[in-house]
Amino acid sequence: MVLICPPVLKRTTTMTFPLMKAGFLFLIFCTTSSAEMRWLALLRQSSVATRGAVHERVEICNIKELSKKQSKICQKNLEIMNSVRLGAELAIQECQWQFKSRRWNCSTGGKRIFGKILKTATREAAFVHSITAAAVAHVVTRACSSGQLQRCGCDRTVRVKPSQGFEWSGCSDNIAFGTAFSKSFVDARDLRRARKKSKPRALMNLHNNEAGRKVLEYNMKLECKCHGVSGSCELRTCWRAMPAFREVGIILKEKFNGATEVKPIVSGKYTKLEPVNIRFKHHTDTDLVYLRPSPNFCELDEKTGSLGTHGRRCNKTSRAIDGCELLCCSRGYISQNRSERERCRCKFHWCCYVECQSCVRTVEINTCN
Amino acid sequence: MSGTILENLSGRKLAVLVSFILLCQIACFLIGGCIAPAPSNVENVLGTKCLVDTALSPGTFDDHWHIPRGHDRRPINCHPINNINSPEAIKDERVTPNKIVFAFQIPNPKVNEVLDYSRWMQNLIGVLHIEVLYKENIPIAGKPILSLDVKLGYRNKWDPDDKYTLIAKSTEKRYMSCEIEDKRKIEGYQYDCDLLPLFELGSLHHDFYLINLRLPVAESNKEPINEGIGQIEDIIVVVINQNGGFTKVWVSLKTVFFPVIIGLMIWFWHRILLLPRPPALLEKMLLTLGIALSLLNLPLEFLTLWVEMPFMLLLSDIRQGLFYAALLSFWLIFCGEHLMDDVTRGRVRSYWKHLSAVGFGCLCLFIFDMCERGVQLKNPFYSIWVTDLGTNLAYLGGRTDLGKNLAVFSALFIKYEIDSG
Numbered sequence: 001m002v003l004i005c006p007p008v009l010k011r012t013t014t015m016t017f018p019l020m021k022a023g024f025l026f027l028i029f030c031t032t033s034s035a036e037m038r039w040l041a042l043l044r045q046s047s048v049a050t051r052g053a054v055h056e057r058v059e060i061c062n063i064k065e066l067s068k069k070q071s072k073i074c075q076k077n078l079e080i081m082n083s084v085r086l087g088a089e090l091a092i093q094e095c096q097w098q099f100k101s102r103r104w105n106c107s108t109g110g111k112r113i114f115g116k117i118l119k120t121a122t123r124e125a126a127f128v129h130s131i132t133a134a135a136v137a138h139v140v141t142r143a144c145s146s147g148q149l150q151r152c153g154c155d156r157t158v159r160v161k162p163s164q165g166f167e168w169s170g171c172s173d174n175i176a177f178g179t180a181f182s183k184s185f186v187d188a189r190d191l192r193r194a195r196k197k198s199k200p201r202a203l204m205n206l207h208n209n210e211a212g213r214k215v216l217e218y219n220m221k222l223e224c225k226c227h228g229v230s231g232s233c234e235l236r237t238c239w240r241a242m243p244a245f246r247e248v249g250i251i252l253k254e255k256f257n258g259a260t261e262v263k264p265i266v267s268g269k270y271t272k273l274e275p276v277n278i279r280f281k282h283h284t285d286t287d288l289v290y291l292r293p294s295p296n297f298c299e300l301d302e303k304t305g306s307l308g309t310h311g312r313r314c315n316k317t318s319r320a321i322d323g324c325e326l327l328c329c330s331r332g333y334i335s336q337n338r339s340e341r342e343r344c345r346c347k348f349h350w351c352c353y354v355e356c357q358s359c360v361r362t363v364e365i366n367t368c369n
Numbered sequence: 370m371s372g373t374i375l376e377n378l379s380g381r382k383l384a385v386l387v388s389f390i391l392l393c394q395i396a397c398f399l400i401g402g403c404i405a406p407a408p409s410n411v412e413n414v415l416g417t418k419c420l421v422d423t424a425l426s427p428g429t430f431d432d433h434w435h436i437p438r439g440h441d442r443r444p445i446n447c448h449p450i451n452n453i454n455s456p457e458a459i460k461d462e463r464v465t466p467n468k469i470v471f472a473f474q475i476p477n478p479k480v481n482e483v484l485d486y487s488r489w490m491q492n493l494i495g496v497l498h499i500e501v502l503y504k505e506n507i508p509i510a511g512k513p514i515l516s517l518d519v520k521l522g523y524r525n526k527w528d529p530d531d532k533y534t535l536i537a538k539s540t541e542k543r544y545m546s547c548e549i550e551d552k553r554k555i556e557g558y559q560y561d562c563d564l565l566p567l568f569e570l571g572s573l574h575h576d577f578y579l580i581n582l583r584l585p586v587a588e589s590n591k592e593p594i595n596e597g598i599g600q601i602e603d604i605i606v607v608v609i610n611q612n613g614g615f616t617k618v619w620v621s622l623k624t625v626f627f628p629v630i631i632g633l634m635i636w637f638w639h640r641i642l643l644l645p646r647p648p649a650l651l652e653k654m655l656l657t658l659g660i661a662l663s664l665l666n667l668p669l670e671f672l673t674l675w676v677e678m679p680f681m682l683l684l685s686d687i688r689q690g691l692f693y694a695a696l697l698s699f700w701l702i703f704c705g706e707h708l709m710d711d712v713t714r715g716r717v718r719s720y721w722k723h724l725s726a727v728g729f730g731c732l733c734l735f736i737f738d739m740c741e742r743g744v745q746l747k748n749p750f751y752s753i754w755v756t757d758l759g760t761n762l763a764y765l766g767g768r769t770d771l772g773k774n775l776a777v778f779s780a781l782f783i784k785y786e787i788d789s790g
Contacts, residue, residue, distance in 0.1 A: 097557075145605070146415035147438060147477040154479055167487040168614035170410025171479050223564060225496050225609060227409075229689050229734075231741065231754070237609050239411040241498065246557030348507040350584060350598050351453050351466040 036118040036125065036205065037132065038189070041065035042085045043092075043113055069188040077151055077181070083143040084185060087136035088113075094249040095131055101322030103297035103309050103329075116305030121201050121291035127256045129205050130212030130288055133186045134248050137213050141178030141242060153177045173240055175220065179213045198271040200264035200291055207273065207289055214286045215251050219243045252288070259288040298329035312368045328368035336365045397622065405618035409609050410490075413498075416471035416582070416604040419447030424467035427518065427585040427594055428540050434522060435470045435581050438478075440530040447472060454502075454600055466586045466595070473580040473606045485526060485576035488674045489613035492682055495567035495580070496607040501560040501599040503549055509560060510597030515543045518583040519750055521568060523575035533579050536570075539750045545598060560599065564607070566752040569745050571682035572673055573610060580606060620670045627666040634659040650716065651706050654699045661695035664688055683742040687735065694731040698724055 045060045060081065061074035074081055092113070095106040104124055108114055118125045144152035154171040187209055193202035220240035228234025260283040262273040273289055275282060283289055295301060300308040314324035314333055324333045340363050343356035375383065417437035425431055439445035447470070450458055458464045476484045486493070501509060518540050522533035547560040567580075582604065584595050638656060641648050665688045673681060701723045717724070737753075744751045 142415060145413045145477070146417060147474060150442075150478040150481055150483075152477075152479050166476075166479065166482075166484045167489060168617075169406030169612050170610070171412065171484075173411075173413065223498070223607075225494070225564065225607070227494050227569075227609065229686050229738075235408060237409045237411050239413065239607060241413070241605075244500075244502065244557060244559040246555065247559070249557075250555065346506055348504075348600065349466065349586060350595050350601055351464070351469055354459060 036201075037114070037129065038065040039067075039070055039084075039186070040088050040113040040132075042081065043088050045085070067189040067192070069192065070185060073185050073188065079149055079151060080140060080143070080181060083139045083149070084136055086143075087139035087182075088132060090139055090245060091128070091132040091135035094135065094245060095128060097246075098249050098253045101315070101327070103321070103327060104294075104306070105312075107307055114305075115307070116303070118305075120304060121204055122294040123256055123259045123288065123290045124294055126204065126208045126259055126288040126290045127252060129208040130215070130252050130255070131249060132212070133182050133209035134212035134216045134252065135245065136186055137175070137178040137182035137216055138242065138245050138248070139178075140181050141174045144174035144177055153180070175217065175240060175242060179217060182213055183209075200271060200273065203264070203271060203273055204262070204289055204291055211255065211286050211288055212248075212252060215255070216242070216248050218286065219247060219251065255286065255288045259290055261293070262289045262291060264291075296329065298331075309368050314366050314368055316364065316366050324366050324368070331369045333366045333368050336367070337362055338365055339363075400618060400622065404614075406612045406614040408612060408615045410612050411607060411609045412476060414473045414475055414477060414606045414608060416473050416606065417444070417447065418450045418453050418603075419444065419470045419472050420450050420464060421446060421448075421468050421470050424465060425518070425583065425585065426467065427516065427587055430518065430520060430538050434520075434531065434533040434579060435472045436531060436533070436579060437472045437474050445531050452602075454602060466584060469583065471580075471582040471584075471604045473582070475578050475580075475606075475608050486573050486578070486610065487613050488574060489616045490573045491611040491616055491670065491673065493568075493570040493573045493578070494609040495569075496609070497543070497565040497567045498605040498607055499545065499547075499562050499565070499601060500603040500605065501547055501562060502556075502602050503554055503558045503560060504556060504600050505554075507600045508597075509545070509547050509599040513545050513597045514594075515545050515565070515584065515598060516594045517541045517543065517750075518585055519567070520581045521749060522579045522581075524577040524579070526576045537568075537749050539748050541750050541752075541755075543755050547599065559602075566754055567606060568749040569682065569742070570749050571679040571742070571746070572677050574673070574677040616670060620668050623666045623668040623670075627663060627668060630659060630663050630666060634663070650702060654702050658695045658699045661692045665692045679746055683738065683746065686738050686742060690731055690734055690738070694727055697727045701727065 041063055042060065042065075045063070061071045061078070066074060092106070092108055096108075099106040104117070106114075106124075106128075114128060118128060140149075140152075143149045152174060154166070154177075187206055190202040190205040190209070193199045194206055220242060222238055223241050224236050224238040226233035226236050228236070260280060261276045262283070263276050264271050265274045266272075295304045295306050297306045298309060300306065300310070309327055309329060312327060314327040315322045316324050316333075316335070319325070321327065339360050341358055341360055343354075344359040346354050346356040348354050378386065419435045419437070421433075421435060423431065433446045435447040436445040437447060437449065450464065450469075452458060453464065453469065476486060478484060499515075518538075520538040521536045523536055524530075524533050528534075543565045545562060545565070547562040549558065549560050584598070584601070586596075587594050634656065637659075641652055667688075669684070670681075672678060678684075698720075702717075702720055705720060705723075741751070741753045744753075
């Protein structure tokens with residue numbers, strides 16, 4: 001069981017002591033608590049300004065939820081932080097879409113963005129980690145392609161100067177930079193924990209983060225253009241195009257369904273994660289892994305962060321997880337007929353303009369007891 | 370027939386000569402493989418969706434440039450919209466298709482530097498990648514025609530941030546060909562759309578380029594355009610330029626070999642003239658081949674560093690075409706001359722059938738090239754591939770290598786000639 005560090009204590013410590021000491025105290029009190037994805041607190045910063053005064057801008061890098069390394073990366077790459085924030089938003093949006101009809105529906109809110117669900121090393125935590133790492137890579141890559149960011153690198157190493165110069169050999173594609181940046185920022189805290197104490201949870205997070213980014217990279221589409229003599233394929237240039245993020249979400253959801261339960265195995269100096277059931281195939285670099293089985297999410301549970309399924313809408317006819325039987329955990333449901341006004345027979349014109357008629361339709365709404 | 374050079378050499382001298390040539394070849398391969406970078410560089414540029422103040426009807430152009438990154442990296446004549454399909458954008462009455470401009474400013478900044486194109490980069494090709502998301506109630510209707518109003522301009526380093534000079538503006542039609550598998554028909558998935566050619570610039574003479582692209586719709590009383598093109602999310606222009614390093618290595622090799630080959634040719638011809646007999650046909654062909662090769666080797670690319678030469682792509686196509694023609698004719702005559710039959714040849718006239726086949730092939734290629742790259746001199750957005758005929762031709766020309774095909778066909782032709790008589 002993981003100890004939960006009381007939020008009140010944290011607040012008082014930061015108020016009474018200077019920042020360094022507070023961090024030290026925090027470490028003492030909370031060594032057993034996991035501080036998963038605390039950087040998501042960036043989402044609460046109204047908007048990561050890229051043009052404000054310098055001291056104002058640096059402030060967001062000093063929020064206590066960022067680790068020392070993350071705060072350093074933040075200060076160095078201020079303009080990318082907005083993309084990181086947008087990436088986190090995209091991840092939550094996608095997570096909620098993928099899980100809209102499951103008992104755990106990726107609901108967010110409260111002090112910790114994802115509630116306490118990330119505290120335990122479940123499949124759900126694995127999914128959240130992988131999709132967030134992928135989303136940050138996705139958004140940073142796109143921002144680089146749009147020319148909004150100036151700091152995008154020319155290769156994997158997030159280096160300051162291109163290795164050989166733009167004139168000589170050009171720049172590599174942005175996805176290399178996007179994934180490298182996601183790796184350095186998102187993984188920073190877990191990397192330290194994995195190196196220092198080889199914590200199984202940190203190893204699990206690192207694996208799942210990397211799995212998310214790998215799914216993004218492996219699903220890039222190769223596209224080519226021939227531009228030789230008279231357009232023949234004597235000269236051919238190829239590049240990689242990013243998939244829509246929905247595609248990444250769907251693949252990661254499949255990985256979620258087939259996630260492997262692992263346990264830490266210590267061999268000499270290193271700790272490795274091995275499947276609990278040795279008859280199963282060893283997980284690959286794109287598979288998700290988890291350490292603890294998930295709760296059933298049927299009832300409200302403060303400890304695990306489960307919100308319960310009371311009052312959720314369900315599908316009467318379905319026998320899958322979105323069906324009333326499973327979603328309501330056999331507690332039964334209430335059916336109501338309600339007439340709803342809908343937009344129908346819509347005609348879409350290419351940009352931004354939909355012509356619809358409005359129809360009234362009676363729908364049956366089923367809510368879990 | 371008395372020989373000129375090789376025939377007089379002893380076995381040992383020949384071996385030395387051959388190994389020397391082999392070494393030269395290996396050296397060239399090593400230079401190409403180890404020093405030179407990849408021939409071309411590619412960059413994906415995501416368009417900035419600008420909301421502009423005045424709506425423009427199809428086929429008309431304004432005098433403004435819509436610049437995503439102007440002075441101090443602030444947009445000029447452009448209010449960027451993040452997502453044109455968001456509920457807010459759809460509700461917003463100001464956002465109409467004729468007020469949206471996709472702006473592409475190339476090259477993108479990297480590693481804290483404002484990168485600029487160098488003249489060593491020679492040419493620039495732009496390809497359109499349209500991102501259409503699947504939506505059940507907004508399908509793509511068959512193969513819709515995309516109607517683009519597009520402007521291309523350039524800016525030099527010393528120009529002010531908002532001063533772009535027009536290179537071309539045009540209204541272009543492109544056939545959109547998008548597919549999606551049934552199992553991928555999920556909201557949010559992307560259609561798999563074919564790439565569309567956008568422009569080809571034969572000379573990359575300036576530092577920065579800007580593309581302003583619109584997909585206008587017609588007023589209600591006119592024939593509709595840009596209908597049924599699905600829900601376009603974003604437009605990416607993929608720009609391909611030759612790498613400066615590649616050009617440098619390539620032009621240096623040309624510069625070294627051009628005088629060497631010219632010298633060899635003069636020496637060879639001098640030796641032939643010393644012979645008591647008139648030059649043989651094969652020797653004349655060898656000289657022709659040498660001239661064609663030297664034409665190909667002439668390092669004209671140096672001029673592009675000072676002079677704007679938009680015809681370079683066309684010119685290099687023509688130079689390569691001439692070389693191929695000379696090479697094929699040489700092979701034909703070489704094969705013919707060395708046949709062990711009793712037919713007397715030794716004159717170009719005896720080969721008229723074969724040579725006219727080669728000539729015809731090359732002429733076709735030339736006409737085709739003039740139709741594409743020739744017209745592109747006037748309008749860089751022009752593309753022959755967008756017509757139905759062109760797409761089929763593209764399939765033929767794109768997937769196969771025309772030059773090699775010609776060679777194989779003429780070899781087969783000779784084989785047929787030998788077999789039949």
